[in-house]
Amino acid sequence: MTTVIDALVRPEIQAIPAYRVAAADGMIKLDAMENPYGWPDELKAEWLETLRGLDLNRYPDPNGEALHTALRETMGIGPEFELLLGNGSDELIQMLAMTVGGPGRRLLSLDPGFVMYRQIAQCAGMEYVGVPLRADFAIDLPAVLAAIERERPALIFLAYPNNPTGNRFDSEDMVRIIEAAPGLVVVDEAYAPFTDTSFLGLLGDWPNLLVMRTVSKMGLAGLRLGYLVGPRDWLSQIDKTRLPYNINVLTQVSAVFALRHKALFDAQTRAIREERARLFAALATLDGLHPYPSEANFILVRTPRGRAGGLFSALCERGVLVKNLDGSDPALADCLRITVGTPEENAVLVDALRSALCASG
Numbered sequence: 004m005t006t007v008i009d010a011l012v013r014p015e016i017q018a019i020p021a022y023r024v025a026a027a028d029g030m031i032k033l034d035a036m037e038n039p040y041g042w043p044d045e046l047k048a049e050w051l052e053t054l055r056g057l058d059l060n061r062y063p064d065p066n067g068e069a070l071h072t073a074l075r076e077t078m079g080i081g082p083e084f085e086l087l088l089g090n091g092s093d094e095l096i097q098m099l100a101m102t103v104g105g106p107g108r109r110l111l112s113l114d115p116g117f118v119m120y121r122q123i124a125q126c127a128g129m130e131y132v133g134v135p136l137r138a139d140f141a142i143d144l145p146a147v148l149a150a151i152e153r154e155r156p157a158l159i160f161l162a163y164p165n166n167p168t169g170n171r172f173d174s175e176d177m178v179r180i181i182e183a184a185p186g187l188v189v190v191d192e193a194y195a196p197f198t199d200t201s202f203l204g205l206l207g208d209w210p211n212l213l214v215m216r217t218v219s220k221m222g223l224a225g226l227r228l229g230y231l232v233g234p235r236d237w238l239s240q241i242d243k244t245r246l247p248y249n250i251n252v253l254t255q256v257s258a259v260f261a262l263r264h265k266a267l268f269d270a271q272t273r274a275i276r277e278e279r280a281r282l283f284a285a286l287a288t289l290d291g292l293h294p295y296p297s298e299a300n301f302i303l304v305r306t307p308r309g310r311a312g313g314l315f316s317a318l319c320e321r322g323v324l325v326k327n328l329d330g331s332d333p334a335l336a337d338c339l340r341i342t343v344g345t346p347e348e349n350a351v352l353v354d355a356l357r358s359a360l361c362a363s364g
């Protein structure tokens with residue numbers, strides 16, 4: 004049996020590790036950049052009432068027209084641009100790779116960066132080119148321009164702000180990359196609710212610029228809904244790789260409902276930004292910890308040399324789940340990534356970190 008598997012499974016699939024999600028039952032979950040706040044009871048009741056009218060025996064609206072309209076209105080997307088919906092922005096990354104991928108085609112991004120760019124490139128049969136960031140996690144512009152010249156990537160992803168480092172790249176550097184790129188440049192704005200600038204307003208300035216967003220980090224991770232915005236001629240091609248009915252009935256209706264109550268999410272993401280500042284200050288006071296400034300809803304923290312694994316386990320024992328990034332990239336040695344939770348959750352985290360740091364390590 005193994006020989007059949009070895010013989011048939013594409014070598015590039017055999018080579019990639021499975022994407023694992025940690026078990027989190029009953030834990031304070033600070034590992035996945037989720038919004039920790041729920042909805043008020045009345046809103047929940049109103050939402051459930053809208054679901055009552057749905058017919059699950061019918062396929063969803065294939066184009067998600069009502070959802071398109073709601074997204075255009077709430078996100079200020081003009082009629083001159085096309086909009087494409089994905090089952091999470093992860094699916095949009097996959098559609099982009101399928102559209103321009105193929106033997107010899109390259110996908111370029113910056114490391115450390117979002118792991119799905121590499122994973123999806125490899126699944127789609129593309130070659131992944133990762134250009135290291137500088138030590139302060141800024142773009143190494145000469146290195147990126149040289150890599151573009153050398154590799155001629157069909158597709159470039161720039162996460163703005165970046166995951167897992169949390170910083171926002173210099174927009175002038177990004178523009179230089181867009182202008183030098185021979186192919187598409189996708190600015191991934193998954194963390195748009197937590198920062199003040201965006202490339203959405205620059206769409207159309209370059210024919211190869213697309214902006215990708217998601218409702219996940221804003222507070223709707225369970226819906227799985229991402230969207231891609233850009234020039235119609237590009238998006239109509241990418242749309243051909245989309246599976247029919249990729250956005251299910253429950254997601255379409257729930258997202259339209261949620262976007263009508265966008266003010267609630269804006270208030271929640273504002274609170275998370277304020278809490279991010281408080282958490283950063285608290286982490287900075289802990290002996291030996293170095294938190295990096297963040298424009299997202301998480302904070303990357305460098306721990307004392309060799310301590311990340313032990314601290315991660317000690318936090319687990321106290322019921323707090325964070326992400327241990329030690330070993331995932333040379334630039335992330337000794338690093339933990341901590342999602343900003345509620346004030347109460349963050350207090351438990353800081354307390355647990357303080358006592359774990361004091362314990363002999």
Ligand SMILES: *Cc1c(COP(=O)(O)O)cnc(C)c1O
Nearest residue numbers: 091092093117162166193217219
């Ligand atoms: C979380 C994240 C995504 C994935 O978002 P989904 O819409 O939940 O698939 C995309 N890009 C970056 C940079 C992220 O951190």
